[in-house]
Amino acid sequence: MARSAHGRNSAAISGVSPLRNARRSIPATLEQVCEDLDTRSKEDSSGVTPSMLSGWELGKHITSIKYRKMLADYYAQPPEVLFAHQDQQLTAASETPRLLVGHRDLRAAMTEVVRDASQYLAVVGSRSRDATYLDAIEATLAQRPELVHYRVLFGPPRHQVLKDHLLRLVKIRDPHDRSLGLKTLHIGIVEDDPGTPERFFCASESTAVVPVPSLTSSEAFDSGVLFEAAVAERLIDHARQLYAGARRVENDQALRGLPTVRS
Structure with missing residues (x-):
């Protein structure tokens, strides 16, 4: 699936993570993105599943460096933009160590x-x-x-x-x-x-x-x-x-x- 230039330039939708916004801007389903990533992989399997991708988009789980690079290449956006919603959770936390x-x-x-x-x-x-x-x-x-x-x-x-x-x-x-x-x-x-x-x-x-x-x-x-x-x-x-x-x-x-x- 070809990535849309619109997906690289669109503003983030309020309440939606940059990672989910990038996918919706193509537009593509979770399953379609995973299929694309599998096609790009040398092993024909990237290891990314729709449930994993959804968890990353919602900030329920943290994306590793390997998959951050993979998705940054796929969406043609820098990791610090795509995964800002994950990284900001810690700095926004009110907990005191x-x-x-x-x-x-x-x-x-x-x-x-x-x-x-x-x-x-x-x-x-x-x-x-x-x-x-x-x-x-x-x-x-x-x-x-x-x-x-x-x-x-x-x-x-x-x-x-x-x-x-x-x-x-x-x-x-x-x-x-x-x-x-x-x-x-x-x-x-x-x-x-x-x-x-x-x-x-x-x-x-x-x-x-x-x-x-x-x-x-x-x-x-x-x-x-x-x-x-x-x-x-x-x-x-x-x-x-x-x-x-x-x-x-x-x-x-x-x-x-x-x-x-x-x-």
Whole structure:
């Protein structure tokens, strides 16, 4: 489908995102845009579905860099214009982050994120070794079978306690089970790459904790920032995107094959 020059120059319709306005200005349906993107793809499949595109247009989900470039090329508009409605959500939020200082406060906040999660729980990083925190994750997953959990490692586990935790997770819940209509346990590893910095956070649909460099000691893990729903939802999307590009380690054999950096 040819793109319309009118679509590149039309003013945004009040109450409609620039991304949706660009599609309507062609005009094209969600399905037609996805078909066009598939045709342009070298693999004959862009990976974009009508429901994904609708979610991006409505700002319900955040578009990754890969798809931002794809859609910017398709609509011939810069990403900062097409995706302004997504990026402005954070700067417009009235939430006030809370600084956490001290191991007890940091652990308590992360544990509370886990225990309060009812829809999603995303945990990213390879250095977890706090037994209380890891036990809380296991208990929450056992108690709430419908809770969707993402666990993304950056390189192999740094400690045996984390590897043992992952092994227990696949015993608590089968990552391949779809009895509730969807996959509820996702475990992946981003292979060691100097160009891919490790990330750390724990997020539910309502709150998130992001550890930061210690404010008390160069060796401590005791400082972080507590965010509310607007940021937490972004981090859930962040974890989804990480998992999409990660290597799956979702059975006992794959997890046992992971080395540990430290005992």
